[in-house]
Amino acid sequence: MATQRNVKQDNKGIIAKTLDWAYEKALGGLAGVDSAYDLGNNFLKQKGSLEQQVDSLIKWQVAKAATSGFVTGLGGLAVMPLTVPANIASVIYIQIRMITAIAYMGGHDVQDDRVKSLVYISMAGNGAKELLKEVSVKAGEKLLSRIVEKVSVKLASKVGEKGAVSLGKAVPVVGGVVGGSFDAITTRIVGKVAKKIFIEKGGAGNSFYAEEVFDKGESLEE
Numbered sequence: 001m002a003t004q005r006n007v008k009q010d011n012k013g014i015i016a017k018t019l020d021w022a023y024e025k026a027l028g029g030l031a032g033v034d035s036a037y038d039l040g041n042n043f044l045k046q047k048g049s050l051e052q053q054v055d056s057l058i059k060w061q062v063a064k065a066a067t068s069g070f071v072t073g074l075g076g077l078a079v080m081p082l083t084v085p086a087n088i089a090s091v092i093y094i095q096i097r098m099i100t101a102i103a104y105m106g107g108h109d110v111q112d113d114r115v116k117s118l119v120y121i122s123m124a125g126n127g128a129k130e131l132l133k134e135v136s137v138k139a140g141e142k143l144l145s146r147i148v149e150k151v152s153v154k155l156a157s158k159v160g161e162k163g164a165v166s167l168g169k170a171v172p173v174v175g176g177v178v179g180g181s182f183d184a185i186t187t188r189i190v191g192k193v194a195k196k197i198f199i200e201k202g203g204a205g206n207s208f209y210a211e212e213v214f215d216k217g218e219s220l221e222e
Contacts, residue, residue, distance in 0.1 A: 016152040026097035036100035058191035061098040066184035099194040106198040122194040
């Protein structure tokens with residue numbers, strides 16, 4: 001029992017570090033991969049409304065999450081200073097980059113801790129509803145740390161669903177294949193959450209209020 005708790009704690013800590021690594025690389029870019037800024041700008045050039053542009057971005061990222069060729073092409077993952085299975089690290093990176101691109105497209109400062117907090121909350125997928133009720137989204141390092149901890153717990157649980165018992169015992173990141181179906185579904189849900197938070201409810205100039213982000217009883221899985 002104690003061993004299981006230790007494994008969960010280890011996984012949570014490793015995922016927290018992976019989230020921060022992915023956020024940094026999403027903004028700065030990886031070798032051969034556009035940054036979140038470039039990704040957002042590419043889709044802002046497309047025809048249609050902002051929501052249609054964001055929908056196109058999400059659709060494209062879902063396809064990438066389900067494609068092993070894209071994952072193995074992420075050269076920057078090979079030098080990631082963490083010991084995490086490639087399928088987990090790569091999908092976290094893809095999703096973080098997608099969310100920050102959506103936030104940027106909505107006119108938000110993705111360098112701001114308040115926005116960063118909401119990016120991490122988006123990573124909780126359907127758990128974002130519950131998480132938003134628990135926290136008051138204001139700028140501040142202490143709040144960001146709390147959110148990272150809570151999101152890491154949720155993601156560690158998802159890692160368990162994919163069969164990773166202990167991330168600390170995994171081989172170094174050198175490539176690998178994403179569990180396509182699972183990761184495409186979670187990426188789609190995460191994208192819909194980010195769209196709702198940063199575009200539909202929190203467009204530039206609008207305030208963020210947890211109770212306004214989701215309508216009562218609303219599902220994100222359709």
